[in-house]
Amino acid sequence: MQYTLSFLNPSRQVIDIKIDMQAACENPVFHLPKWRPGRYELQRFDKLIADVSAKNETKKTISVFKLTTHAWQIQAEKGENITLNYRFYANQRDSGGSVFDAEGIYINPCNLLLYTENSINEACTLTLNMPSDYEVATGLKREGNTLYANDFHELADAPFFAGNNMLHHTFQVLDLKVHLWFWGECKPDLEKFEKDITAYTQTQIELYGDCPVPEYHYLLQILPYKYRHGVEHQHCSVNTFGPGLTLMQNDRYESFIELLSHEFFHTWNVKYVRPADMYPYDYGKENYSELHYITEGITSYYDL
Numbered sequence: 001m002q003y004t005l006s007f008l009n010p011s012r013q014v015i016d017i018k019i020d021m022q023a024a025c026e027n028p029v030f031h032l033p034k035w036r037p038g039r040y041e042l043q044r045f046d047k048l049i050a051d052v053s054a055k056n057e058t059k060k061t062i063s064v065f066k067l068t069t070h071a072w073q074i075q076a077e078k079g080e081n082i083t084l085n086y087r088f089y090a091n092q093r094d095s096g097g098s099v100f101d102a103e104g105i106y107i108n109p110c111n112l113l114l115y116t117e118n119s120i121n122e123a124c125t126l127t128l129n130m131p132s133d134y135e136v137a138t139g140l141k142r143e144g145n146t147l148y149a150n151d152f153h154e155l156a157d158a159p160f161f162a163g164n165n166m167l168h169h170t171f172q173v174l175d176l177k178v179h180l181w182f183w184g185e186c187k188p189d190l191e192k193f194e195k196d197i198t199a200y201t202q203t204q205i206e207l208y209g210d211c212p213v214p215e216y217h218y219l220l221q222i223l224p225y226k227y228r229h230g231v232e233h234q235h236c237s238v239n240t241f242g243p244g245l246t247l248m249q250n251d252r253y254e255s256f257i258e259l260l261s262h263e264f265f266h267t268w269n270v271k272y273v274r275p276a277d278m279y280p281y282d283y284g285k286e287n288y289s290e291l292h293y294i295t296e297g298i299t300s301y302y303d304l
């Protein structure tokens with residue numbers, strides 16, 4: 001599966017999405033995730049999708065049937081190369097949504113990338129058509145403007161920022177390389193961030209014995225108004241916080257560090273070590289578990 005995301009008109013906040021693939025069966029069905037890991041409830045990202053169309057390898061338009069709120073079937077022969085096109089409105093400025101405007105790009109793949117039952121375990125690429133001066137904050141393997149994932153699960157769990165006004169700071173804690181990506185107006189005391197993040201990171205790694213990832217990315221979306229929301233992922237976390245103006249005030253800064261510590265602790269507790277009910281994630285329906293008193297309870301105990 002090859003995904004291409006084109007960012008053509010920031011004022012409209014609409015992303016043009018193209019999927020190229022070979023049909024693994026007759027009339028393949030494309031699914032949009034019905035939920036996203038970290039928020040264990042049904043979501044309606046389908047409402048943000050429009051203009052779904054498809055073409056075959058001779059560029060002839062082929063039929064698209066909307067089967068359910070989250071599924072589209074394409075009329076194609078097995079083995080045929082097909083292209084699916086659609087649009088996504090990206091204007092949800094929290095840690096679980098996606099954003100595209102003149103300030104930059106935040107993509108949460110679970111919101112907008114369709115998959116098929118046959119492709120979900122296959123390697124996939126994501127190519128970004130965006131301004132040439134944009135850099136990408138991602139934990140995925142990257143060559144130029146193309147990101148590589150071993151399967152849809154890895155891609156879905158790898159949100160990223162892209163833009164030309166991010167503040168990037170890196171440092172090492174034991175064997176772990178830590179990346180801070182600040183997006184949004186703020187004046188962070190990087191020395192203080194590094195010292196405090198190092199303290200809890202070292203404690204958590206020593207608690208578990210080692211760290212399951214070699215690099216960790218903090219995607220930090222800083223807003224001009226009061227906000228606090230984080231979502232954990234395998235190689236990163238997205239943390240939306242504000243106001244940027246008071247970021248370094250004691251109580252706000254401590255609240256932010258607690259949030260970052262909480263999401264980092266999830267690298268083990270719920271990502272690397274996960275309730276069997278949610279392994280692998282089933283994006284086609286809500287996933288129930290009776291173990292969130294462990295995944296969230298123990299994480300909250302240790303985040304302070």
Ligand SMILES: [Zn+2]
Nearest residue numbers: 262266296299
């Ligand atoms: Zn949590």
